[in-house]
Amino acid sequence: MKSFLILPGVDDEIADEDACKIEHNVNPETMRKLRKFVKFAKLDDGCTRWLDHFKYFDETGKYILCTPKDQEKCPIHSKRI
Numbered sequence: 001m002k003s004f005l006i007l008p009g010v011d012d013e014i015a016d017e018d019a020c021k022i023e024h025n026v027n028p029e030t031m032r033k034l035r036k037f038v039k040f041a042k043l044d045d046g047c048t049r050w051l052d053h054f055k056y057f058d059e060t061g062k063y064i065l066c067t068p069k070d071q072e073k074c075p076i077h078s079k080r081i
């Protein structure tokens with residue numbers, strides 16, 4: 001559960017505390033889905049970089065419409081080496 005909270009950028013200490021609270025209060029099916037979600041998120045091949053796009057959205061409030069056509073203009077993809 002901690003890894004689920006860290007994904008979108010929750011602070012490590014807060015993630016520790018909250019993971020414990022969540023684990024004791026949610027349906028096992030929810031836990032199963034969240035574990036699978038974390039596994040899926042970590043499989044990102046670096047092309048979509050959707051988590052980086054989310055973090056940009058979190059910091060700036062701006063949503064990036066990032067299609068393969070306009071990745072050069074994307075603040076996340078244009079930083080890529």
Ligand SMILES: [Zn+2]
Nearest residue numbers: 066074076077
């Ligand atoms: Zn992008």
